[in-house]
Amino acid sequence: MARQDRSARRSHSESSLEPRLSRASVGRLSLYLRRLEEFQRAGIHRISSNRLGQPLAITDTQVRKDLAFLGRLGQPGIGYDVDDLIGSIRSTLGIDRCWSAALVGVGNLARALLRYNGFIERGFRIVALFDSDLRKVGQAVDDLTIYPVSRMKEIIATTGAELGILTVPASAVQNVADELVAAGIKGLLNFAPGLIRTRPGISVVNVDLTVQLEQLAFLVHLTSTEPLS
Amino acid sequence: MARQDRSARRSHSESSLEPRLSRASVGRLSLYLRRLEEFQRAGIHRISSNRLGQPLAITDTQVRKDLAFLGRLGQPGIGYDVDDLIGSIRSTLGIDRCWSAALVGVGNLARALLRYNGFIERGFRIVALFDSDLRKVGQAVDDLTIYPVSRMKEIIATTGAELGILTVPASAVQNVADELVAAGIKGLLNFAPGLIRTRPGISVVNVDLTVQLEQLAFLVHLTSTEPLS
Structure with a gap:
C-alpha cells in the first residue's frame, strides 16, 4: 500500500471517462504492464480485457476503464494490441526512459x-x-x-x-x-x-x-x- | 501496491453506503489506524475526518465513507472518538489479536x-x-x-x-x-x-x-x- 503526498491529477483530452488518474489506477497500470510484457515475451499480440484482468482479480470493466484513460480502446472480439498498450502505459507512467x-x-x-x-x-x-x-x-x-x-x-x-x-x-x-x-x-x-x-x-x-x-x-x-x- | 487473489467481499448490515470493502479501503483503514494511534499517544480523544485524512492526502468525503462502512458515524462539529475508532478498525481488519x-x-x-x-x-x-x-x-x-x-x-x-x-x-x-x-x-x-x-x-x-x-x-x-x- 503506497500513499502519496498529493493526488495525481492531469488534464485529459482523449477521454471523459476518467479525468483523474488515481493512485490506484497508476498501480493497476503497473500491474497490467507486467502482464502485458509476459504476453509479449510469449509471442501473444492481442489480448482481451478479461484475460488481462482475470489473474490480477481486476474486473474487465475496470481494465477497460483504466485503458480508456490512455485513449486505448480495445476492439470488441479482437481486444487490445499488446505492443501498443505497453508503449502507451510506459509513456503515461513516464517510464519510457531510465x-x-x-x-x-x-x-x-x-x-x-x-x-x-x-x-x-x-x-x-x-x-x-x-x-x-x-x-x-x-x-x-x-x-x-x-x-x-x-x-x-x-x-x-x-x-x-x-x-x-x-x-x-x-x-x-x-x-x-x-x-x-x-x-x-x-x-x-x-x-x-x-x-x-x-x-x-x-x-x-x-x-x-x-x-x-x-x-x-x-x-x-x-x-x-x-x-x- | 498490493494485489489480492480475490476481492474482499463481506455482508454488511449496518450501512448500505458501501457493501463491499475494497482492497483500497482496507489499505486506507490501515493508514487511518496508524494516524489514530499517533493521536491516541498524543492524548487526543476526538478527531475530525479532515484532520484524519489530510496528512494522508485522502479527502474527508472518502474518510467519512470508509468509516461509515464500520458503522462509525462522526458527529458534525465533534468528530470521531479516537479510542472507539481504533477498536472498530482493529476488529474489522481482524488485527485485534496477534x-x-x-x-x-x-x-x-x-x-x-x-x-x-x-x-x-x-x-x-x-x-x-x-x-x-x-x-x-x-x-x-x-x-x-x-x-x-x-x-x-x-x-x-x-x-x-x-x-x-x-x-x-x-x-x-x-x-x-x-x-x-x-x-x-x-x-x-x-x-x-x-x-x-x-x-x-x-x-x-x-x-x-x-x-x-x-x-x-x-x-x-x-x-x-x-x-x-
Whole structure:
C-alpha cells in the first residue's frame, strides 16, 4: 500500500471517462504492464480485457476503464494490441526512459533493494549510496561506494540521481528527506514509518510493509469468519 | 501496491453506503489506524475526518465513507472518538489479536523484515524460518533457527504459524507456496515477482516493490511535464 503526498491529477483530452488518474489506477497500470510484457515475451499480440484482468482479480470493466484513460480502446472480439498498450502505459507512467535513484541508509533492506532485479529490469538504477554511520562510509556494496551524508549534494549532482530511496530509521527520515530535497531530488520513496513533510513539487510515496500484512490478515480473517459463496 | 487473489467481499448490515470493502479501503483503514494511534499517544480523544485524512492526502468525503462502512458515524462539529475508532478498525481488519507467520527464504529482505519493528508493534510475529540452502539451515537469525523446507509441515504445526511470508526467488515461489499451503498456511505475503496460483480459501497478497517506484516516477514525471495549479 503506497500513499502519496498529493493526488495525481492531469488534464485529459482523449477521454471523459476518467479525468483523474488515481493512485490506484497508476498501480493497476503497473500491474497490467507486467502482464502485458509476459504476453509479449510469449509471442501473444492481442489480448482481451478479461484475460488481462482475470489473474490480477481486476474486473474487465475496470481494465477497460483504466485503458480508456490512455485513449486505448480495445476492439470488441479482437481486444487490445499488446505492443501498443505497453508503449502507451510506459509513456503515461513516464517510464519510457531510465530513472536513477540515490539510496540513503545501507542496511538489510537497502541490500535487498540493490539486488532486486525488478528495479533494473524496469529501468530504475540505484546510482549512489549514503549512510550516516561512518563505519559504513567508504565500503562498497555491489560496486557502489557508500558516501557520508555530508557529501550528498555533490554526489547527487555528479550522478544525476532524480529519485531518493529512504531506508533509514523513522527518527532520521525527515532530516534525510530535507537533505535529499536540498540536493535536488524530486521524488522520495520512503520505507520508514511516519509521514514526510515536503514542499510542493516534491513527490513522496510511502511504503508501509505492515499495511500489506494487515491486508493479508484481513483476508484470512474474512475467509475464516464469513465463508464466501 | 498490493494485489489480492480475490476481492474482499463481506455482508454488511449496518450501512448500505458501501457493501463491499475494497482492497483500497482496507489499505486506507490501515493508514487511518496508524494516524489514530499517533493521536491516541498524543492524548487526543476526538478527531475530525479532515484532520484524519489530510496528512494522508485522502479527502474527508472518502474518510467519512470508509468509516461509515464500520458503522462509525462522526458527529458534525465533534468528530470521531479516537479510542472507539481504533477498536472498530482493529476488529474489522481482524488485527485485534496477534498473527504469527512463517518466513521462507532467508536473504537480505528476510533479515530486514525480521528487524522491522512495525510488524511486532502491529501484532505480527515471525515464528519460523525456512530456507532451501542447506548452508543456511541450522543457523540462527534473531533467536530463530533456520529449518530446511522438508520440515515445514512439522514446524508450522508446532509453532502455529498462520501466515506465510515468501522472500524467495521468482522461480521458487509457486513450489514454496504449494508447500506452505500443504502445511496448513491460510495466507501468503509474496515479495517475489510473478503470480501465485492457489486453491480457493487461500489468500494471497503480492508486494511488488517496483510498482511503488513506478508510482513515484509517474508523480515526478507529471510534476515536471504538467505543472499543477
